[in-house]
Amino acid sequence: MKQQFFLVLVAALCHWSANAAPVAYESACKYCHESGVGHSPKLHNPDDWAPRLVKGMDQLLQSVKQGRNAMPPGGLCPQCSDEELLEAIRFMAGHGPQYQ
Numbered sequence: 502m503k504q505q506f507f508l509v510l511v512a513a514l515c516h517w518s519a520n521a522a523p524v525a526y527e528s529a530c531k532y533c534h535e536s537g538v539g540h541s542p543k544l545h546n547p548d549d550w551a552p553r554l555v556k557g558m559d560q561l562l563q564s565v566k567q568g569r570n571a572m573p574p575g576g577l578c579p580q581c582s583d584e585e586l587l588e589a590i591r592f593m594a595g596h597g598p599q600y601q
């Protein structure tokens with residue numbers, strides 16, 4: 502029984518590290534989006550992200566670059582590239598193919 506638990510734990514850790522957060526998320530988005538500071542859509546919370554995702558990735562990218570209400574332009578990374586920001590958005594919104 503104990504052994505099984507250990508195996509599950511190892512598997513979970515491997516899974517977690519394979520899905521490690523993008524650098525931009527860790528350094529520039531996590532501060533607010535992990536816990537939903539200022540009513541920001543929360544990390545991996547489909548209910549928060551669904552109404553945002555319907556706008557399309559182009560629009561969401563524009564929101565981040567220009568800033569939106571409590572979110573400063575570029576999140577905390579005004580120097581991030583479009584690709585880095587998109588990667589961070591995809592990571593926050595979930596991992597499913599529907600978000601690619």
Ligand code: HEC
Nearest residue numbers: 529530533539540541553561564570571572576577589590
């Ligand atoms: C200082 C806090 C803060 C940081 C840092 C931050 N955000 Fe946000 N973010 C917010 C808030 C608050 C909202 C909700 C804005 C609104 O719609 O009122 C938001 C909304 C968003 C949205 C939805 C925009 C829309 O049009 O609906 C996206 C996408 C987003 N953030 C991506 C990012 C990314 C990517 C980063 C990191 C590069 C980031 N945010 C960093 C606070 C932050």
